Amino acid sequence: MAANTIEIICENTGMTKSYTKGTTLDQIAADQNIQLKEPVLGALINNKLRELCYDVYKPKTVQFVDMTHPIGYRMYARSLAFIMYKAVMDMWPEATLRIEHSVSKGWYCEIDNVGIIIKPENVEELEKKMKEIVMADIPFTRTEVRTEKAIALFQERQMSDKADLFGTRTDMYTSIYSLGDQINYFYGYLVPSTRYIHTFDLIPFNGGLLLRLPERHNPHHLPPVPRQEKLFKIFREHKKWGIIMKVPYVGNLNEAVAGHHESELIQVAEALHEKKVARIADKIFKRRHEVKIILISGPSSSGKTTFSKRLGVQLSVLGFRTRLISIDDYFVDRELTPRDEKGDYDFETIKAINVEKFNQDLKDLIDGRQIELPRFDFNEGKSKLSGKILQLGDNDLLIVEGIHGLNPELTPGIKPGQKFKVFVSALTQISIDTQNPIPSTDNRLIRRIVRDYQYRGYSALNTLRRWDSVRAGEEANIFPFQEQADIMFNSALFYELAVLKTxxxxxxxxxxxxxxEYAEAVRLLKFLSFFRTIGSKEIPPTSILREFLGGSSFIY
Structure with a gap:
C-alpha cells in the first residue's frame, strides 16, 4: 500500500478498498455507489458520527446512515429546526423561535417578539418560506471557533440562551452552524444541505405551532396528529415552573449551580412534586365512595414505583390503606405466551396477561371477598398460588402498577367509576436552549442506565442494546392510552440530569x-457535558430520583 493511501472498510457494501489520504466520506460514498433506502446523511467512523465532508486520513471502518437510522433521523430533525429558525428570522428579524417539546407526533413551537398575533395565514407563509429554503439547496456549514468568539456572536444576535450556555462551559472551541446569513448552535451534526429535508408540515397548535416530522421508518409519510391535550397541559405547566424558577435552559441551571443555589432548586422541585402527589390523593378522596382501584401506568424509568409509594403515604394521611397487586403475577404460562415477529416471547403485549383471572380477582376484592394471590414463577414459566390471602376493608384501596394499567382491555369487567387512572412519565421541562429541547426519552434512558447498573448488574452496553425494544413496547402498549388517564404526573425534576451526570x-x-452502541454512548456523554454537577446529598430519601440513585427510604 502506498504511503499516501489508507484502507477503508465499508460495512454497507462489505468492501475493503484503498483511498488517498484526505478523501472525504462523500467521495467514498459516491465511489462505492452507496444505495440506502434514503439519501446518505452522514456516516459512523469507527462507530462515531461524522459529516459527509469529513476528510479521512487513517484506516477506518465506515457505516453510512440515512434518516431511517436513529442517528440519521436526529440529523434530519435538527436540520429541519434550523430551516424553521432561518425562515422565522427572514420573516421577523426581531423574533425569538422557541422549540419547546415533543407532542402529538411533532414539536410544539412558539414565536415571540413578532409584533403581531400569528394567524393561520402567517403559519402558511412561514411554511412556504421553509420550503423555499429547502428548494434553494443551501449548505449547512459548521465552523469551529473559540468559545469566547461564539459567545460574542450569540450576544450580538440576542441569542442570550446560547451565550449563557457556552459561558458556563470550559471547552476552548465551539462548533457553530451557518445557513445562509443565519448562525445557530445545534446539539449534534446536521445534514449536508437543505435539499435533504423533504417531508414536514407546520400547523397552528394550541396558541403556537406544531412542526410535524415524518416517521423514521416511513420517511415520506407524516403520521396523524393525535389529540394529547392532557400531555400538552402537563408539559406547559412544568415549562412555566422552569421559567418561574429562572431555569428554563441548561445555561440558567449552570449559573444557579455556580452561584450555589442548588439547595433551593432541589427544595422547590421536591416540594412541587409533593404538592402534586397530595393533590392527586385529594382527587381520589373526593371520589372515595366509588373508587376502589388506582391504576398506574407509564413508560420505563418514569418512577412509577416511588410515585405509587408516595401516593400511598398521602392516601394514608386521608385515612386510606393501600394494597398492591402486581400485574406481573398474572402472566399466562410460558407456553401460552405470544411470540413477536422475531420468534421471541412477547411479554410486553397484553395478551401475555391472564386478563380473565385478573378481572375475576379484582371483582372478588371489590365485592369484599378473599382471594389467594397468584405468583408467577419466572424460572419455570408457570403461574402458581402464592399462599397470600388478600381481602379489602372499607378504607382499603387497591393500587395496580404496570405498563397496561390504562389499557381498557386490562380491566373490562370493572366499572369505569371504580377506577382512578394515573399516567406517570418524566417529561423533561428544561431545554438546552431555545432551539434544542431535551427529549424525555433521553432523560429516562439516563435514569435507566444508572438504575440498571446499580441494581440489576447491567452495563450501559446492555441497557443501550435493550432500549430500542423497550421503546417499541412503550409505543405499542403505553403511549396510545396515556390520554385516558384521569390525571398525569410529571416525575421529571429540573435539576436531576445535573445529579445523574456524576x-x-x-x-x-x-x-x-x-x-x-458506542455512538449512542458518545452522544449521551456529550449531552451530559452541558451540565454542571449537582451533588446528591440534599436530595430527600423519598425523592423519585432516589429510585435510580439509591438511598431511598422506601423498600422496593
Missing amino acids: MAEPILKEVQQNVP
Missing part, C-alpha cells in the same frame, strides 16, 4: 468503541 458518565465510558 453516576452516568463513568458507566457510559465503559462502552467500548468496537460496538455499535
